[in-house]
Amino acid sequence: MKRVILVQRNCLTNGESKNIRQLIELQDLAISANYTVVGDVTQTRRPDRKYQIGRGKVEELALMVIELGADGIIFSNQLSATQIYNISETCKCEVIDKFQLILEIFAERATTKRAKLQVELAKFQYELPKAKAIVSLLKKEERPGFMGLGSYEDSYEQDLKSRISRIKKELASVQKDNESRRIKRHEHGFSIVALAGYTSAGKSTLFNALVDEDVHVADMLFTTLLPTTRALNIRGRRVLLTDTVGFIEDLPHWMIDAFRSTLNEIFLADVILLVVDASESPDIMRKKLDTSYNTLWEQIKGVPIITVLSKIDRITGDELKEQLENVGYLAPNPVAVSAKNGWGFAELKTEIYGQLPKWKRDTVSLPMSEYGMSIVSWLFNEGIVHSINYKDRIIVDFEARDEIILKAGIIEKKR
Ligand SMILES: Nc1nc2c(ncn2[C@@H]2O[C@H](COP(=O)(O)OP(=O)(O)O)[C@@H](O)[C@H]2O)c(=O)[nH]1
Ligand SMILES: [Mg+2]
Known part of the structure; x- marks a missing residue:
């Protein structure tokens, strides 16, 4: 894993909180691209044409690279070719900017x-x-x-x-290939739940906490799954939970299409969990929710959204109440959670379960034979089996999507 130092030239016009947010965002992006962050440097000044930050600061940076044993430097500000060249000459290591970093992440996803x-x-x-x-x-x-x-x-x-x-x-x-993949996954009785939201909202932490809490479900069905997708069991329903890179603040226009393409999993989803950091200021939270909906809206018509207010361990109950009132109409189906200590997980699962595509309950009578048993195991794979009664025939009480109920009915009549 590459060791990197993060560098940010703080804009004179940015407020302090925006500067801090940008640095945290850069750090999260670096981590999601599998870098180890070993240090950071900031300087508030106007951009330098040759070095972006001051020349003296670059010399300090060169020493830091040696001391910390860094392999590379990632700048928060967009760099020109000249700046990249000059900084890497002085620091004797690889230098990239946030946009190259984002492109690396997009390429991987x-x-x-x-x-x-x-x-x-x-x-x-x-x-x-x-x-x-x-x-x-x-x-x-x-x-x-x-x-x-x-x-x-x-x-x-x-x-x-x-x-x-x-x-x-x-x-x-090139064809749009969404539909076929969606069908393939649904054929195995899975529903897709995707995590959306800005970088640093807490998506990956929530993803890991939900996955860790769950007893193992067969991931093997999907050998092609990305490391960011895991099978989960929510009240008997099989769900594929997908983590995403998420939205990035101030993304330049030439990156929008590439960014949207990484949201593929979101556009395939049956339910979207839109994660927002409840410990951020009400203004920022509202702005982020607003932008999130604008980004998603066109392509997700009809897909239910659950608004997940995250990191509630960082705020008081009164503050949470205020945040909920503050976002009001912008936050459909709000659930407050803390991935750190598992608060709200039960509510979240109930909400997810309630928003999943509806399954129906039915009973089917099958012959007591090897063939009948194979249908039973098929029903176990595709739906939830509530009970099995072995008499002269096998009576299965189960729950599944329409297609499966229909097929089971046909099988029953045939035999
Ligand atoms: N206190 C607290 N911190 C959290 C919680 N969830 C995430 N974080 C922190 O918020 C930061 C961003 O989280 P991450 O899951 O990487 O966000 P992502 O960019 O949306 O995937 C990390 O430093 C996490 O440790 C939480 O429930 N409570
Ligand atoms: Mg993440």
Whole structure:
């Protein structure tokens, strides 16, 4: 795991709380990209053309890199090619900015062909304005490997442009592949529950706490599952819980499509858990909820949303009441939880259970034979079996989605 130092030039016009939030967001992003954060540096000043932060600060940073044994530096501010070059020259390690970091995360999370293309497109679009500067910097001094470029030539910019147009063409012809995956998972009697919300809202902590609490459910059915998806059992219903990168503050427009493609799992979901940090100020919480709905709305019509107010161990009961009143109409089905100590988990599960696609209850009578037993095990896989009575026939009282009830009825009539 790479050890990194985080650096942020604080904007003179940003308030202190926004600066702190941005640094925490950067840290969460670094962690979700599997970096180990070994230190951080901030400086409040106007941007320096050559180094982004002050030259003296960069020299301090170079010492820190040695002392802390860091392999890389991640900047919170967007860097120009010149800045990346100069800082990495001084600090003798890899330097990236938040946007490259986000692209790394998106690339890792992109599961469909379409998503992969969109992430690649964003990457090239990020590099394009830098292309000219990179080539001239590289010419100045032999630097193979800089910014992932093995070799280079004047046509680098041209090459990027043609790659961009090729990807755009390919994207136009790639099918949307959501439906088939949704059907496949539903065939196994699973419903999909996705965690949405801003970075640092507490999604991953909640994901882990819910998964840890659960007794093991067969994950094996889905060997292709991402590490961010786990099978859960909620009152007998099988659920695939999916963690997501989540929303990122002030995302530049050229990243929006790539970002949306990583939300694929959210758009596939049967229920969305929209997580908001209840310990943030009422203004910020409302703003984040508002933006979240705007981002989701178009594509999730009809999908129920549960608003999860997280980290309630950090606030008092009165403050929680205030937050609930404050977000009011913006927060459908609110549930307050603390992933730290498990508060509200029972309520959350009840709420999830209540919002899952409805299943019906039925009884089926099957022959007492190997064939009948195979149908019983099929019902165990696809639904919830409430009771089995073995007489001259096997009587199964079960609950499942419509399709299964229909199939079971046909099987019953056949035999
Ligand atoms: N006190 C407290 N802190 C929490 C809770 N849930 C998450 N956090 C902290 O909030 C930060 C962000 O959490 P994380 O789950 O990574 O957020 P994500 O970016 O939405 O996945 C971490 O430092 C967590 O330790 C909680 O229930 N209580
Ligand atoms: Mg996370």
